[in-house]
Amino acid sequence: MGRSSKDKRDIYYRLAKEEGWRARSAFKLLQLDQEFNLFTGVSRAVDLCAAPGSWSQVLSRKLRGDEAAKNVKIVAVDLQAMAPLPGVTQIQGDITKVSTAQEIIRHFEGQPADLVVCDGAPDVTGLHDVDEYIQAQLLLAALNITSHVLKPGGTFVAKIFRGKDVTLLYSQLKIFFCSVTCAKPRSSRNSSIESFVVCQRYCPPDGYVPNMSNPLLDHCYDVDFNQLDGPNRFIVPFLACGDLSAFDSDRTYPLQLDADTEYRYTHPPQPPICPSYQQACHLRKNNLLSKEGAAVNTSSQSQSKRQLPAKDLDSVKETEKRTESSPGVQITGSSSDLKD
Numbered sequence: 646m647g648r649s650s651k652d653k654r655d656i657y658y659r660l661a662k663e664e665g666w667r668a669r670s671a672f673k674l675l676q677l678d679q680e681f682n683l684f685t686g687v688s689r690a691v692d693l694c695a696a697p698g699s700w701s702q703v704l705s706r707k708l709r710g711d712e713a714a715k716n717v718k719i720v721a722v723d724l725q726a727m728a729p730l731p732g733v734t735q736i737q738g739d740i741t742k743v744s745t746a747q748e749i750i751r752h753f754e755g756q757p758a759d760l761v762v763c764d765g766a767p768d769v770t771g772l773h774d775v776d777e778y779i780q781a782q783l784l785l786a787a788l789n790i791t792s793h794v795l796k797p798g799g800t801f802v803a804k805i806f807r808g809k810d811v812t813l814l815y816s817q818l819k820i821f822f823c824s825v826t827c828a829k830p831r832s833s834r835n836s837s838i839e840s841f842v843v844c845q846r847y848c849p850p851d852g853y854v855p856n857m858s859n860p861l862l863d864h865c866y867d868v869d870f871n872q873l874d875g876p877n878r879f880i881v882p883f884l885a886c887g888d889l890s891a892f893d894s895d896r897t898y899p900l901q902l903d904a905d906t907e908y909r910y911t912h913p914p915q916p917p918i919c920p921s922y923q924q925a926c927h928l929r930k931n932n933l934l935s936k937e938g939a940a941v942n943t944s945s946q947s948q949s950k951r952q953l954p955a956k957d958l959d960s961v962k963e964t965e966k967r968t969e970s971s972p973g974v975q976i977t978g979s980s981s982d983l984k985d
């Protein structure tokens with residue numbers, strides 16, 4: 646299979662490279678903006694879970710415009726380092742830590758943010774229930790840190806998996822925002838349970854004190870929230886967004902998109918720095934991985950192989966096959982590209 650085959654199968658991957666975005670996810674934020682006009686009047690924005698940085702690129706291009714607006718401040722937070730971007734301050738940190746919230750506020754010189762976005766995704770385990778649960782926890786961590794930094798009336802946008810406990814999540818978001826909408830950009834595949842919550846007009850309950858050790862989604866998963874009805878059940882509007890003429894992310898397109906423009910392969914604009922899968926790649930490339938219980942050959946080389954359980958080795962191979970979310974990424978361990 647040639648390197649252009651992914652360009653055929655994933656039109657947004659191809660367009661991201663051609664337009665210089667670090668990940669195809671950029672189109673998701675752009676299409677959400679088309680529907681919700683997210684950037685109007687925004688001068689302080691936070692991008693949570695930002696690496697490799699395509700959402701920060703969108704914020705930078707949209708908020709700073711051609712001439713860098715002087716009063717615009719953008720902060721990007723991720724566990725991983727990412728290559729610099731114009732007008733974006735990076736914090737390499739954990740969104741679950743209060744120190745990260747304090748650092749954001751310091752950068753804004755004590756002023757609250759107008760907009761917080763989060764495209765966060767934990768590393769996948771492959772067990773869907775567990776992955777959905779962890780994603781929900783990450784969303785709540787994002788909500789928690791947002792409650793420290795967002796101004797009243799501000800907007801919060803975050804990735805959500807529409808799994809079985811999504812109603813509980815919606816109810817919790819609705820405690821903090823006057824309006825909560827679930828939106829599916831056209832660049833997010835229909836086959837994926839990924840969507841985005843667009844939470845507008847931040848209005849925390851009277852007397853609410855932001856607290857990082859306050860996991861809203863407690864462990865009462867037995868309570869059947871989805872069965873609630875009447876005024877107890879909060880139904881979130883669902884919106885498909887992005888121009889209807891936009892490309893369909895589930896379709897395969899020919900390389901020659903129109904008669905006038907000849908197809909040329911474009912390289913990814915920016916590979917991630919020190920991604921978490923780097924060690925796995927190194928071990929595999931150097932044939933330092935072996936299956937537990939596989940017939941051990943007698944050569945001394947095999948002695949130095951790191952014994953990984955068979956399922957882990959399979960998962961490294963599986964991970965290597967995936968190149969979905971980031972054009973700069975040859976292998977990625979994030980759940981977004983699995984589900985999306």
Ligand SMILES: C[S@@+](CC[C@H](N)C(=O)[O-])C[C@H]1O[C@@H](n2cnc3c(N)ncnc32)[C@H](O)[C@@H]1O
Pocket residue numbers: 667668670671693694695696697698699700701722723724725738739740741764765766767768783970979981
């Ligand atoms: C799908 S990627 C984000 C892609 C990004 N929005 C873009 O457009 O380039 C998910 C990111 O979430 C980050 N992440 C996961 N848990 C985190 C945490 N607790 N704190 C900070 N970042 C986290 C991962 O490191 C990963 O880079």
